[in-house]
Amino acid sequence: MKNIIAIDLGSNSLRFLKMNCETKEAIAEFHKTVKTADGLAQSGVISEAAKERIVRAINEAQEVMDFTDSKVKAVTTEAIRQAINGQEILDAIEAETAIKFEVIDGDAEAKYALIAAQNRLELLGQKPSSFMLADIGGASTEIVFYYGEKSFSKSFNIGIVTVTQSFKSIAEIANAIPALMNPIKLFCDEVYAGHGKVEIFVATAGTPTTLAAMKQGMEYATYDANKIHGTVLTQKDLVEQLSKLLTMSNEDRTKTVGVGREDLIASGVLIYEELYNIGGFKESTVIDDGVREGVAYEGCSK
Numbered sequence: 001m002k003n004i005i006a007i008d009l010g011s012n013s014l015r016f017l018k019m020n021c022e023t024k025e026a027i028a029e030f031h032k033t034v035k036t037a038d039g040l041a042q043s044g045v046i047s048e049a050a051k052e053r054i055v056r057a058i059n060e061a062q063e064v065m066d067f068t069d070s071k072v073k074a075v076t077t078e079a080i081r082q083a084i085n086g087q088e089i090l091d092a093i094e095a096e097t098a099i100k101f102e103v104i105d106g107d108a109e110a111k112y113a114l115i116a117a118q119n120r121l122e123l124l125g126q127k128p129s130s131f132m133l134a135d136i137g138g139a140s141t142e143i144v145f146y147y148g149e150k151s152f153s154k155s156f157n158i159g160i161v162t163v164t165q166s167f168k169s170i171a172e173i174a175n176a177i178p179a180l181m182n183p184i185k186l187f188c189d190e191v192y193a194g195h196g197k198v199e200i201f202v203a204t205a206g207t208p209t210t211l212a213a214m215k216q217g218m219e220y221a222t223y224d225a226n227k228i229h230g231t232v233l234t235q236k237d238l239v240e241q242l243s244k245l246l247t248m249s250n251e252d253r254t255k256t257v258g259v260g261r262e263d264l265i266a267s268g269v270l271i272y273e274e275l276y277n278i279g280g281f282k283e284s285t286v287i288d289d290g291v292r293e294g295v296a297y298e299g300c301s302k
Contacts, residue, residue: 003027005067006296007074009101011037011138011161012264013206014057015292018065021300024119028065029225032057033258037079037139037161046083051092058097073299075291076101077109078140078159106155109135110142112294114151117144117202119297120287124230130198132188132279135290136160136205136271138264143184145191145198152195154187160207160268170246170266177270185278201276201284207268208233210257211241212286220258225288234283235276242269 002022008015016030034053036046080086080103087103094100104112113135121128133144139159145152158180167173212231213223245253245265257265276284 003070004296004299005065005070005072006292006299007061007072007099007101008290008292008295009034009036009054009074009076009080010291011040011077011079011140011159013138014054014061015290016061016065017292017296018070019296019300024297024300030061030065032060035161037082037159037165039165040079040083040139041162041165044083045085046079046089051089054093055096058093058099062097071299072099073295074099074101075104075108075112075295077104077291078106078137078155078157079161081105082139082157106140106142107153109140109155109291110144110153112291112298113142113204114144114146114153114294115297116289116291116293117204117287118146119293120229120289121202121285124287126200126230126285128199130196131200131202132198132281133202133204134208134272134275134284136203136207136268136275138162141184141271143187145188145195147195147198150195152191154184156181156184156187158184158271160264160271163271164264164267170270173267174270177274181271181274181278184275188278197280201279201281202287203233203272203275203284204287204290207265207272208284208286209288210265211238211269211272214241214244214256219255221255228286228288231286232283233286235273235281238269238273238276242266245269 006017014034018028090101117133130147135142137159138161142155212228
């Protein structure tokens with residue numbers, strides 16, 4: 001088949017991309033916040049309510065996207081990896097929707113994110129000789145250091161959903177972040193010691209793209225991925241946008257970041273900002289592409 005539908009079930013979002021494998025162009029996209037990891041930090045399981053949200057979202061996607069003319073590759077990541085009942089949930093989803101998810105490890109997740117980032121940077125006309133890529137997810141964060149011929153990646157179980165649900169307040173999270181993210185710092189220091197500092201910092205996933213959208217005056221309903229790619233965010237931008245978010249009413253915050261994400265975004269910003277400190281960066285380049293796009297690109301080449 002000349003089309004592929006790549007599906008990425010993350011810890012907070014479920015993302016679909018239908019791509020023409022000959023032209024590498026997106027034919028259709030669908031995205032839904034499903035909060036897969038909701039309650040996982042406390043219970044160790046994926047809830048029945050989360051499973052129902054995922055099934056509903058798949059059914060919605062199948063209504064707006066033709067699945068009959070495409071091969072389907074569905075992957076899922078850290079929340080399912082962590083959950084005691086992960087496989088049970090995937091079996092139930094397959095029974096109800098006929099979509100079979102493959103649980104991928106952190107290395108595969110980082111590989112797909114890197115494929116997507118390289119393709120997008122090329123489309124933007126950027127060819128850095130080296131970069132650090134951060135994919136800030138709901139239950140994990142993948143860090144990739146790319147040096148042309150070599151790349152080094154690691155997955156860390158620090159994510160916006162699990163961090164948010166492990167602390168009582170933003171102040172508590174802010175205090176805990178440096179220690180929580182020390183394993184990332186140690187990894188960065190080790191890579192830099194052997195290979196030198198990278199040229200640029202590339203960031204993907206919901207937190208960076210939401211902040212890039214806010215900087216451009218977009219709301220969740222007017223979000224346009226094509227305008228996000230290549231947006232540069234300074235650390236000052238992060239501080240300003242977080243300050244805006246914290247002073248918004250709940251209604252305005254939901255309008256800005258989308259339903260189901262309004263309580264998570266502050267944690268995401270704190271994780272994101274610490275990555276600037278860890279890598280020694282003053283700015284980052286934001287792209288909207290991630291695991292989903294990497295899965296599509298690789299699936300097309302097979």
